[in-house]
Amino acid sequence: MFFPTIDRPLLFAQGIVPLHTTGVSLQGQNLGALRFGYDVMVGNGLGSGELLDNNSFKSLTVAVHVKPRDGWRMGASLYHDVISKGSVLHNHSGGISTRALAKINQNILTASFAYNDSVFTKKYELLAESSMALNKADSLGRQNTIASYAYAGIRLTDKIIPYIRVDDIQYRQEEVYFSDRNVQSFTGGVRYELNYLAVVKLEYQRIKSHRATAVDRVSFQIAVGF
Amino acid sequence: MTWVGRLLFLIVFLSIGTCLPARAQVLPLVVIANSKGAPAEMKMAQLKAVMRGERLRWPDGSKVVIALMKSSTPIGVNTGQKIYNMSANELNKYWLALVFQGKADAPNFFNSEAELEEFIAQTTGAIGVVNQPPTGGKTILIDGRKSL
Structure with a gap:
């Protein structure tokens, strides 16, 4: 219901950016004139499940943002x-579980921008995000994705919002963790907001992969919140 | 005027009437608060920050508790437009998203001003928006004015 499109962007759906973990987080928001915010989380990380952790390593997430206007x-x-x-990782797309072939040190740097013209015309919505995942395995080398x-x-009106989204994922041929399949996607659709709890979306998507x-x-999706 | 002319006039009149956007009656708004918590005067930018859930605590440390008239009431509609610059739907979705993310507590919504005023009188840190200043209550000056 909160998603502007039917599915998540590919960088989430393809498992580039981890979606779930169990841990402890600290958060601050709307601090100062720039409305600075931060999130710091220590979690069990990839390879752990909802109930158990499979190793002593912990994941660390540090995120900051500002809302200048x-x-x-x-x-x-x-x-x-x-x-x-040997970790079996449940964050990969399509329900496929993969096994890490070596111990992997992973760092993911992400930058994001969001704009919602909420003040004047209330017409435009813009989102952009880019992540660089640096995966390093002692025996397999280091690659960036x-x-x-x-x-x-x-x-267009209070209820009708046409939209487009483009996705691009570039892997290196010797990628040590992700499956090597460069993929680009174009999505175009229209969203009809019945009210704040119900949304209908109709969407076309073309996904191109070199493999x-x-x-x-x-x-077509009907999303209802309750 | 012939009956055709009258019929055409009626059709045109009704067409214009139904095409005009529905406008909520513009009402003066007064910001009221519990005796503990909110300062006696605020700037509009501060009020908006508080009412949007960006400020969770008052300077005295008490928790901000927001009280609003339901968006189905004229005061609720006016509050959404003047303070939040949002329609009723947008306002509801805004709060739903904040609460879903765990970033703020949902406001308390009321059907009548009397209920809202009683809630504010009994709740430390509460702040709300009504049409008329209550008798014996604390009215907050916004940019030096009693009403918005």
Whole structure:
């Protein structure tokens, strides 16, 4: 219901950026004139499950953001984790579990920008995010993966918002952790907000991967919050 | 005027009437608060920051508790427009997102000014928006003015 599109951007859906962990976090928000905010989290990290941790390494997430003007948000974050050899990782896309072939030191740097014209015309929505994942394994070397997306929507009426989103993930051929499959995606759709608890979306998506034929998909979603 | 002319006039009149955007009656708004918590005077920017959930504590350390008229009431609609610059739907979604993220507590919504005023009188740190200043209550001056 809160997503502007039907699915998450590929950098989340393809498992570049970890989505879930168990841990402890500290948060501050709206501090000072720039409305500075921070999140610091220590978690069990990738390879752990909902109930158990499989190793003594802990993940660290440090994220900061500022909101210099109404409707603007700019952020940056660092994620650090050590994935022990043999870990079965549940953050990969499509429900596929993969096994880490070696101990991997992972650092993910992310920058994000969000703009919502909430003050004047209330028409435009912009989101952009880019992550660089640096994965290093002693036996397999170090590789960088860059995953990005950009989203734009325009509120034609109070309820109707057409939008587009482009995604791009570039892996290196000797990637030590992710599956090597460069992928680009174009998404175009329209969102109809019935009210603040119900949204209908109709969307077309084309996904191109260098290891598979291009996929065209039309999706329809009704999202209800309660 | 012939019956055709009258019919055309009626059609045009009704068309204009139904095409005009519905406008909520513009009401003066008064910000009231519990005797403990909110300062006696605030700037509009400070008020907006508090009402948006960006300020969680008053200078005396007490927790900010927001009380609003429901968005289905004229005062609720006016509050959304004047203070939040949001429609009722947008305001509800705004608070839903904040609460979902665990960043703020939801405001307390009321059907009548009397209920809202009683809540504010009994709740330390409470602040709310009504149409008329209550008798015996604490009215907050916003940019030096009693009403918005």
